[in-house]
Amino acid sequence: MSMSLSHDAIQQFRKYGFTPATPVMTAKEAGEYRIQLQAIEAVVGTLKGGYRLKCHMLYKWVSELIHSPMIVDRVEDLLGPNILCWGTDLWIKEPNSSQFVSWHQDNRYWGVEGKLLTAWIALSTATVESGCMRMLPGSHLKAGMEHQDTFHEDNMLTRGQTISNQIDENRAVNIEVGTGEAVFFDYGIAHASHPNRSNDRRIGLAIRYIVPSARQVKSDWDSATLIRGEDKFGNFVHEPKPKIDFDPVTVEFHKKTNKNYMKILYSGTGLTEHRT
Numbered sequence: 001m002s003m004s005l006s007h008d009a010i011q012q013f014r015k016y017g018f019t020p021a022t023p024v025m026t027a028k029e030a031g032e033y034r035i036q037l038q039a040i041e042a043v044v045g046t047l048k049g050g051y052r053l054k055c056h057m058l059y060k061w062v063s064e065l066i067h068s069p070m071i072v073d074r075v076e077d078l079l080g081p082n083i084l085c086w087g088t089d090l091w092i093k094e095p096n097s098s099q100f101v102s103w104h105q106d107n108r109y110w111g112v113e114g115k116l117l118t119a120w121i122a123l124s125t126a127t128v129e130s131g132c133m134r135m136l137p138g139s140h141l142k143a144g145m146e147h148q149d150t151f152h153e154d155n156m157l158t159r160g161q162t163i164s165n166q167i168d169e170n171r172a173v174n175i176e177v178g179t180g181e182a183v184f185f186d187y188g189i190a191h192a193s194h195p196n197r198s199n200d201r202r203i204g205l206a207i208r209y210i211v212p213s214a215r216q217v218k219s220d221w222d223s224a225t226l227i228r229g230e231d232k233f234g235n236f237v238h239e240p241k242p243k244i245d246f247d248p249v250t251v252e253f254h255k256k257t258n259k260n261y262m263k264i265l266y267s268g269t270g271l272t273e274h275r276t
């Protein structure tokens with residue numbers, strides 16, 4: 001398998017804000033990660049709140065995946081040689097469930113200024129039926145679309161943030177991702193996803209990568225994991241790496257960074273607690 005993105009994929013990312021789906025592991029490996037995920041669920045139940053956010057500090061397999069050359073080589077094609085991981089979220093939609101994601105731009109809420117992209121990895125197949133993401137090509141070039149909070153109970157986003165203007169659904173494209181494939185998308189892309197109407201779980205792991213010159217403007221403290229190259233800026237405290245699942249050292253660190261993350265995500269709402 002080639003570890004680099006093609007010239008066309010890089011061009012598509014720059015022009016439209018996302019790459020085509022590309023394999024980053026075999027379906028068998030994805031199945032093994034899924035088993036590890038399910039082993040954690042067997043212990044802690046449904047992965048909500050802190051159990052699904054910044055979880056590279058909790059689960060060893062996620063910590064390993066964020067360093068995978070199959071993923072990071074592609075990230076390097078888009079961000080350059082110096083790379084940090086700022087976050088990891090699990091996006092799990094149960095079979096025939098009503099959970100959805102409203103249209104939103106990530107760069108509206110996270111306070112990170114600078115280059116950020118997401119590698120969204122499918123641990124089960126994301127199809128139109130199972131509620132794959134939808135994206136609005138070119139919307140990453142339209143900074144700062146107006147959003148409003150809806151707090152809809154089936155919305156997987158913390159505050160149900162939704163782009164206020166009507167999205168032209170005819171212009172949106174479905175991002176189908178096969179098991180073991182990833183799509184890479186820009187911080188500013190407008191995206192959403194419908195409920196899972198299939199009989200299988202739809203399991204996605206989103207990894208947020210940044211460049212060291214990025215900085216957090218909504219908090220005077222933030223953390224990230226050094227993945228490749230060097231960090232000459234020191235804008236993010238470097239995170240420890242778990243040696244085992246729920247390593248006490250990283251669990252303690254995760255508590256601090258996740259609390260800070262919640263403060264950033266909910267800023268302006270008066271809320272501090274996880275909803276999803």
Ligand SMILES: O=C(O)CCC(=O)C(=O)O
Pocket residue numbers: 091101106118120131132133191192193204206
């Ligand atoms: O997995 C989904 O349906 C939505 C993911 C998402 O909004 C994100 O990764 O930013």
